[in-house]
Amino acid sequence: MTQDQLEEDGRIARALTAHAPPxxxxxxxxxxxxxxxxxxxxxxSRRLLAWSSALAAxxxxxxNLGVGVFAAGVMAILVASLVGSCLVAIPVAIQLLRRxxxxxxxx
Amino acid sequence: xxxxxxxxxxxxxxGSDSAFNRLVDRHQQAIRTFLYCVAGRxxxxxxxxxxxxxxxxxxxxxxxxxxxxxxxxxxxWRKAKGAQRGWFRRRVRETAWAEAFSDQTSSPxxxxxxxxxxxxxxxxxxxRAAIMLCLGYxxxxxxxxxxxxxxxxxxxxxxxxxxxxxxxxxxxxx
Numbered sequence: 001m002t003q004d005q006l007e008e009d010g011r012i013a014r015a016l017t018a019h020a021p022p023x024x025x026x027x028x029x030x031x032x033x034x035x036x037x038x039x040x041x042x043x044x045s046r047r048l049l050a051w052s053s054a055l056a057a058x059x060x061x062x063x064n065l066g067v068g069v070f071a072a073g074v075m076a077i078l079v080a081s082l083v084g085s086c087l088v089a090i091p092v093a094i095q096l097l098r099r100x101x102x103x104x105x106x107x
Numbered sequence: 108x109x110x111x112x113x114x115x116x117x118x119x120x121x122g123s124d125s126a127f128n129r130l131v132d133r134h135q136q137a138i139r140t141f142l143y144c145v146a147g148r149x150x151x152x153x154x155x156x157x158x159x160x161x162x163x164x165x166x167x168x169x170x171x172x173x174x175x176x177x178x179x180x181x182x183x184w185r186k187a188k189g190a191q192r193g194w195f196r197r198r199v200r201e202t203a204w205a206e207a208f209s210d211q212t213s214s215p216x217x218x219x220x221x222x223x224x225x226x227x228x229x230x231x232x233x234x235r236a237a238i239m240l241c242l243g244y245x246x247x248x249x250x251x252x253x254x255x256x257x258x259x260x261x262x263x264x265x266x267x268x269x270x271x272x273x274x275x276x277x278x279x280x281x
Contacts, residue, residue: 024132033128035156036159039164
């Protein structure tokens with residue numbers, strides 16, 4: 001590559017990055033955090049709704065099986081807790097296995 | 108820098124907000140400039156924000172074979188491709204705006220920027236992205252191919268053709 005071509009490549013690179021935003025942009029960072037929190041809130045709401053529905057469904061099933069109001073409630077809570085523990089434990093176990101498989105990625 | 112980035116991402120994986128803030132500060136300029144080049148100014152911040160939120164959510168999927176910046180750029184590219192359908196309509200307005208802008212400005216530097224912008228607007232999105240990564244940021248062809256998830260040969264031809272197009276544009280802008 002000649003000197004002229006190198007200079008021209010430099011001009012192209014400068015022109016391509018001429019519209020760059022400032023290197024530090026607090027407003028952008030705040031917007032990212034806000035969006036992340038909105039996403040978290042939506043996820044929590046959906047999860048809460050799912051758990052509530054599951055608990056209600058379990059209670060109705062238990063009640064219909066004739067185990068009584070209190071026993072159906074206890075059964076629903078126990079089953080929901082068991083499923084919840086599994087759901088929490090599985091991703092943690094997967095993350096641990098990934099770390100063991102790719103230790104460099106987490107160093 | 109690359110090692111620091113990997114450490115930051117590992118901290119993000121553990122849920123560290125300060126590491127996430129540093130990661131955003133460190134890479135927002137590159138991500139937004141890339142998106143400005145491929146997506147046009149209307150969608151830039153929206154897609155860039157989505158990119159960082161996705162990085163937060165999927166920090167555990169990062170593999171250290173590529174740099175964190177490459178990884179973020181590949182997320183940004185996928186997000187941008189997802190939003191591509193809406194671009195076409197907006198890009199028509201964009202071009203009109205750029206043309207109106209070109210009438211108002213006359214400095215040599217602005218002329219070069221506008222010429223390059225117009226040359227970029229005349230090529231495909233894939234070609235634009237390859238040009239930006241290789242000529243704007245100095246990524247190698249194979250790194251760009253990994254980021255864009257397209258064959259290496261395609262990146263080489265995109266960059267070669269794009270370089271010729273941009274050189275022509277720069278020649279005309281002189």
